[in-house]
Amino acid sequence: MNKQELLSSIASRAKVSKEQADNVLKFYEEIVLQELEANKEFVLLNLGKFKIAMRAERSGMNPKTKEPIKIPACNVPKFSPSKRLKEMASKVK
Template sequence: MRRNNHFPVFKEEGLMTKAELVVKIAEKAGMTKADAERCLNYFLDTVEETLVDEGKLTLTGFGTFQVDERKERVGRNPRTGEEIKIPACKVVKFRPGKLLKDAVK
């Protein structure tokens, strides 16, 4: 397997790389891998832009991506046990929709 900084060298069980997803999309849609990769990149860019601009994206049946604010909190340095302040930050949360939940069961 060729080494690439963007993809793992050894495939972990249950892990699908972006390249493998592109191949699956191309096969299912009957398009070239280049076109499938462009489509996937457009989709990912659109999801990112929507979350930045609106804070929420719902794909009916699949699930909802939502930006949430994590409050500042106190943590501990695992090496020294010293208390450290963890600053507030924004995180993306995903809540699966009914169709996805049912498909995974």
Template sequence: MNKSELVAAMAAKAEISKKDAEKALKAFEDVVMEELQAGGKIQLVGFGTFEVTERKARVGRNPKTNEEMSIPGGKAPKFKAGKALKDVVKGE
């Protein structure tokens, strides 16, 4: 499912226009990005948690030359699925 299909599905499910559904999705994306940029996290009980994780610097290998190279640490977004979402995917 791509973004336009998601907007159409949201509009049908909520019985709103596609334009309103697109605004709602854009607002959700903006709020999540702003919160993660500020170092916070968003918990949606049953669905999951969006948060930022710290990755340590490490040594990797270039697969072509087998030469060691350093990979810098940094921050990365992470999503952890909640129990209800996991159960739906499992078919329970």
């Protein structure tokens, strides 16, 4: 499903215009990003949890020169699925 299909689905189910659905989706995205920035965590009820985690410095290799390099520590987004999402995924064929 792409964004336009999602907006159509939301609009028809909520009986609102696609423009209104798009605005809600934009506000939701802003809220999620603000929460992640402020609290490093955001829970999507019944779906899972987004969080910002620190990835430690590690060794790597330059693919062109094959020389070893240090990859600096950085923050990365992570997602942990809920029990409900895991159960649903296990039933998909």
